Amino acid sequence: MTTILDLPLHPLVVHAPIILVGLLVLGGLAYLLIPPLRQRIGWAVAALVLIAPASVFGGIVTGRQLADYNQPDGWSEAVSQHHDYAFWLLWTLVALVPVWFLFAGLDRGRRAARARNGAAPAAAEDGETAPASASDPAATGRRVVMFIFGLVALALLVLAAWWLFKAGHAGAEMTWGGLVR
Numbered sequence: 001m002t003t004i005l006d007l008p009l010h011p012l013v014v015h016a017p018i019i020l021v022g023l024l025v026l027g028g029l030a031y032l033l034i035p036p037l038r039q040r041i042g043w044a045v046a047a048l049v050l051i052a053p054a055s056v057f058g059g060i061v062t063g064r065q066l067a068d069y070n071q072p073d074g075w076s077e078a079v080s081q082h083h084d085y086a087f088w089l090l091w092t093l094v095a096l097v098p099v100w101f102l103f104a105g106l107d108r109g110r111r112a113a114r115a116r117n118g119a120a121p122a123a124a125e126d127g128e129t130a131p132a133s134a135s136d137p138a139a140t141g142r143r144v145v146m147f148i149f150g151l152v153a154l155a156l157l158v159l160a161a162w163w164l165f166k167a168g169h170a171g172a173e174m175t176w177g178g179l180v181r
Helices: 009-013 015-033 035-070 077-116 139-176
Strands: none
Touching: 009 015, 009 035, 015 035, 015 139, 035 077, 035 139, 077 139
C-alpha cells in the first residue's frame, strides 16, 4: 500500500476528485447554459474534462490498495459499493470527454463562421437569437447537432455529480458512520 508520512494515500488523493469533478460540473453547466461565457471559460473546462477522470482513476487505484490492505480476505459490501460508485463516476467522465470536445469544436466552428461572415450584432453573439446566415449553409445543422451534444453533455454532467455524491457519501459513511453524532 502506498503511503505518505505513514498515512495511506487514498484519504489524501480522494480530495482531488471531489474538488475537480465539482468544478467540472459547475464550469460545464456554466459553459453549456451561458453561451457568452464559452470563450472565457472554455479552456479551463476543457482542462477539467481531461484532469477530473485522471483524479478519479487515482482515487480508485489508491482505494483498491487500501481496501486490499485492510481487508485481505475480500472486500466488505460497503467497500465494494463505494468502489462501484467510483467506477461509475470514472466511466461517466470518460464518456464526457468526446462529447465535450465535439460540442466545443462545433461551438468554435460556429464562432469562426460568424467571424468569416462579418460581425454579428452584439445581441446575437450567443448564437441563439441570430437567424442562420445564407452564407453559412451549415449553421442550422450545426445548431441542431450542438443542441443534441449539449443535452448529452448536460446529462453526463448531472450524472457525474450524482456518482460523485454517491461515492463520496459511501466513503464518508464507512469512515465516519456511527462515530459522529
